[in-house]
Amino acid sequence: MTHLRTSIRRTAIFGAITAAAMTALAPAAVAAPERASTGETRLYAPNALVLTIAQGDTAATATPLRAVTLTCAPSPGGTHPSPKEACAELRAVDGEFSALRGDEERACIKIYDPLVVTAEGVWEGQRVQYERTFGNSCELGNEAGPVFAF
Incomplete structure (x- = not known):
């Protein structure tokens, strides 16, 4: 019974983090008009993501x-420490989180200390829900690049 309560509590924490961040991003989650120097209005597809890093095998636990x-639109921002680099990396892979690459030349130790990353929100107007587990923080840096470097 204790395990069930812990699992429910962790799920609630992830939900609260996502809900709070998405509330903060709500104005950015709609198509943002921008006036060009010619006076025409330019619309951008909504981009608003919540990225998490957690200790464990799955986001639920x-x-x-x-x-x-x-x-990322109309300009990089949010609480990410390097939004320009993260947005550039996501654009380079057309928003495919599974295609992200970091410093693949760096050798990693083989100690299993799992980290799970998640991405939820909207990318170029499409809903995104991504989860991946890495064996340790070195593997995360090697394979996920600047998007999950926070």
Whole structure:
């Protein structure tokens, strides 16, 4: 019974983090008009993401460590420490989180200390829900690049 309560509590924590971040991003989640120098209005597809890193094998059972927000249009922003680099990396892979690559030349130790990353929100007007577990923080850096470098 204790395990069930812990699992429910962790799921509630992830839900609260996502809900709070998406509330903060709500204005960015709609198509944002921008006036060009010619006076014409330019619309952007909504981009608003909540990215998390947690200790554990799955997001449902993991302990959250960090969470940031990332918006990429009309300009990079959010609480991510390097939004320009993260947005550039996502654009380079057309928003395919599974195609992200970091420093693949770096050798990693083979100690299993799993970290699970998640991305939820909207990318180029499409709903995104991504989860992936890495064996340790070195593997995360090697394979996920600047998007999950926070």
